[in-house]
Every structure is written in structure tokens, then in C-alpha cells.
Amino acid sequence: MTTAPPRTGTALTIRGLRRTFGSAVALDGLDLDVAPGELLALLGPSGCGKTTALRVLAGFERPDAGEVLLDGEDIVPVPANRRDTGMVFQSYSLFPHLSAADNVAFGMKMRKVPAPRRRARAAELMELVGLPEHGDRFPHQLSGGQQQRVALARALALQPRLLLLDEPLSALDAKVRVQLREEIRRLQLELGITTVFVTHDQEEALSMADKVAVMKGGRLEQCAAPAELYDRPATAFVASFVGTMNRVPGKPTSDGLAEVLGVRLPVDGPATGSVFLLRPEALEVTEGGPDTVTSSSFHGASTRLTVRLADGTEVKADLPSHAAGSFGAGASVTVRPQRRPVLAAGEAA
């Protein structure tokens, strides 16, 4: 990418996007803002509308209502082939009859870039994605990970204003997946290209994105930086979808605090209801007491204990593995929350 000056990135704004398929509502008034050069992950369970949103951005679906603004200009009326977006698909989408380099050069061919320049640029991009020697291979001669790299190079070839990734890693092995997602992120930062990444894998979303937008039923639940999403989920759905969350009974006290597991804790937001949310790592476990360990699973540095509280509630607690060694299944323990703000579960869910 030495030939082109780094782009400053494009701002993407989505306003009131609606799309229905018959009686099914895929997008129910979606609003989103993506700053120039930012990587936004669209996260949600299947059927939440995240893929439809991406397809609207690419121009493969027409929204019933709403607008998609690229640097303030509405691109909804623009057909897909004039949109200036680069997309990497979930399934392997390389053209089977073309070599890797020809695949990468396809967009330039459509733009009538002269052949020598196409060739040079394709070679450059193949190098960028770490496959300089694979230009003359055909898709069926490449592994899944290599195919997705080529697909990424192909999507970047025209220096699109917007990079769209539709679960590009979901068909790959766990190890390749982690490696490739780091590489995608590195490239994205290097090129400063505004990117929307659709995934149902929360770990993927949290580890790659500048901002994560959690969707449910065609609507945005919360859009925030990964750490904020994890620490201060706006809704119970976000709390349970992102990471593991314990639902623990407690009661609000008159001074605006909440008494949870016998400890008075500050509450994030209004202290209403009788159920509070606690992350597994926010629980402390000490020897002896009314609670019983039902199982423990070793995760390397940490160990996750499942504990049945005296009132029958099951909670999960993460301890450093060296501290968890003495708590086998059946051990009597006491579970206490750390002194950190908790979240009320609210009425929903």
C-alpha cells in the first residue's frame, strides 16, 4: 500500500433503517454512527438483523425506510456496483475459475485499469495479506484461511471507502481464526479504513472492535467500546449476551445501595428489582460456609467454579487457578461480591 496515500477514512451514519421480509422484521429502525477509520462490530444472535444491516450497506438489500450516509451523502439509491464498498463474505466467495491474483484484480478490471497496473497492484495486495507466492494458485488449491485472505485483498483492491466483513472467520479453524482476526485488525488500523464487521462471536467482537453494537430484534441495544459494554451493559440482554453474567438475588436499601449476598454495594443506575448482575470475576470465594461447589473447570490461568448458594441459586465464579486448587466439587465455601458497583437486572429478561 505504499503507492497510495493513507486515506483519512469515511464517516458512516445509519438513520432509522427498516427492512421487513413479509411479516418478519429484520431491521426495526436501526441507528448507528461509525467514526472515520473505526472498526465497528455488529454483534447479536442469529436473526437479529445484523447481516441484513450489512447487506443494506453493501447495496444487496434495499431498506424500506431510513438512510445510509457516507460522509453525509445518502448511498441508498446507489446500486451495489457503484457503491465503493469492499466486502468479504462468510462463505468462500472467490471466483473459482480465476487465479488468486486474477481474483484480486477483478475489481480493477471492471474499472478498466490497464493490465500492467492491475498486475502490479494485485501482487502488492497479495503481499499485504501475506501470500506473495500464491498469486497463480486457484481457489481450490488454497486453504480456507488463505482463501479468506485473498478475499480480503480483493475487497481492499479498489481502496473502498467502507470495508464490510460478513462473519469472514466463521468457517475457519479456531487457531486460524484468532490469527486472521489479529491480522485483519492490523491491516484495518494500518489502512485507516472504516469497517463494519458482523459476527455472532462476542469474543471476536470484543477483541477486534473499536466499538461493538449489540443488536436484538432489528434494533440497537447498545453501542459502546468493548470495555464499557462489558463493565456497564445498558440492558439485561447485553449483560447476558456479552460475557458470562450471574443473576443473584438481593434487595435495594433505603440509601440507594443494594444488599447482595450479604454485602452492601453501590448500584450502577437505578436500584430497582430484586435481581442483580455480577460478573464471575467479581465474586470472591472463601473456605467454609453455607454454599457448595458443584463443579470446577480449569481454564489455564483461571478456574471457573460453579457454586450453589444456600438459597439454591447457582453462580459462576472465576478465581486465579492457584487460589482455586482447594475447592473441589462438594467443598463448602462462602461466596461474596467484591466491592464494586453492581447492576440491577431490571424488569426485562
Add this chain to the structure above:
Amino acid sequence: MARLTYPLRPWRGAVLLIAGIYFLVPLLASLVFTVDVPGQGLTLESYTQIFSADGFTAALLRSVGLALCTVALALLLTLPAALAVRLSGSGRLRAVLEVVCTLPLVVPPVALVAGLGTVLKWGPDHLATTPLYQTFVAIQNPSFPLVLVFAYVVMALPFVYRSLDAGLRAVDVRTLVEAARDLGASWPRALFAVVLPNLRTALLNASFLALALVLGEFTVASLLGFQPFAVWIVQASGDNAQLSVAVSLLSLLLTWGLLLVVTGLARTRGTRGARKSRKKEAV
């Protein structure tokens, strides 16, 4: 490759031998019959007679022309329909198309030609005063009976559709089109630059089947009173046994050669593409 390491089982050889005898002995017998004329010894006279016989070239060219027209029309009908159904993603439409395209298998050619013949007789009487009358005359032009193409397209439909469908199953047309559109290709370009090249084998298979069907078709042409190659053979050889066998052998060779050309077309194109890009990144 693993298959090569199997021990050669004796029954395989036996099957091959029996099949070989079954197919080759009649051919050889025919060949001997045509060249070994009693009282004259070995002679190629039957074959030289064919080429000088009345109407040989005309009938042959007519058949090839009909075959090419049939292939073109059948593909023109089925390909857009099959693609549209795939791209729409509608399972119901696909089922409808499949049933429609398979239906001709159920209708025997004799029934088809009976219906067709009735219409051809009835039509001109009723349409004598309209311009359609000329259409009826034109499609029955004996030197190139277009009406046969229509009948053959119907008969070839199941085979053409099946092979196209098999080809479409092997590629994810929708994703390929979307990928091409995302890279700036208009609809027609996406179709010609991405979809058709990946359906090449399927298209050739479809053409191959339609070609073979038309070149060997006798019933419909004969009953409608036209004279493509297959019908000509029967008529030309009625009185001369040796001549008729010689013509059959020749037509067999001809069809076989044509099909070889079609298969060869698939292969050379494929390897040429591969070689080109192996030599240099053919961007």
C-alpha cells in the same frame, strides 16, 4: 490413485471382455458386411456411393443445423430461468421450474408429434386469411423445418435443465454475483465474467446431450414428413442393404466425432486458462 494398488480382479477383465464383445462385434460385423461384397471381394463402393447419393450433404447439414438451433434455443430458455430461480432463492419457483422442465419426459414423442401434426394441419385452414398463415408455411419449410427445432427443444428440455441444475448446484451463484457486483461489475458483466465461466462444463454437458438427441432423432421428423439425416438414412437405404449399413456406421462415427469435439472443447479451454495463469499472473 489408491485404486491402482488394488489387485486386478479377474471378473473385471471378464466384464470388460463381455462388454467389448457386445459393442464391438456388431460394429465389426457391419463393417465386414459393407466392404466384403460377395463376388467382388473387398471394395469401398458402398462408402463412395453414399457421398454421391442424392441428398446426403443436404440431410446432414440440415441435421447439424437443427441440432445447433435446438441447443441455442434450449439454453436461451433454461439458463435465464434457472439463474433467476437460483438468485431469487425461492424454493417454490424452483420446484415449479423443475416440474415444467421434466414434464416432456412423460410425454412420448409419438404423442407430441400427434398433437403437433394436428395443429399444423388445423392451423393453416383457420388462419388462411391472417399473416400467421405465412408463419405456418415458413416453419414447415422442408429445407429447414423450424417446427422440428421447437419439438426438439421440448424433448431436450429435461436433459438440458438437469445438467444446468447440476452445474448450478456446484457453485454458489448468489454469492458469486454479489461478490462481482461489490467489485463494480454491472449485472450483465457479473453474469458473463463470473457466472457463465463457472458453468462452462454444465453448459457443454447440456449442449452435448441436446446435440446427441437431435442428431439421432427419427420419430418426430419422420412422422411430420421431414428429412433430416436419420430419416434420410432409412429412405436412402431401403433398397440397398450394404449402403444402409454403411450409412449407419458413418453416422455413428460422425456423432461420436462431434461429441468428442465438444468434450475436447471443454478440456482445451480449461487447460489453456490454467497454463496461461501458470506462466504469468494473467491479471
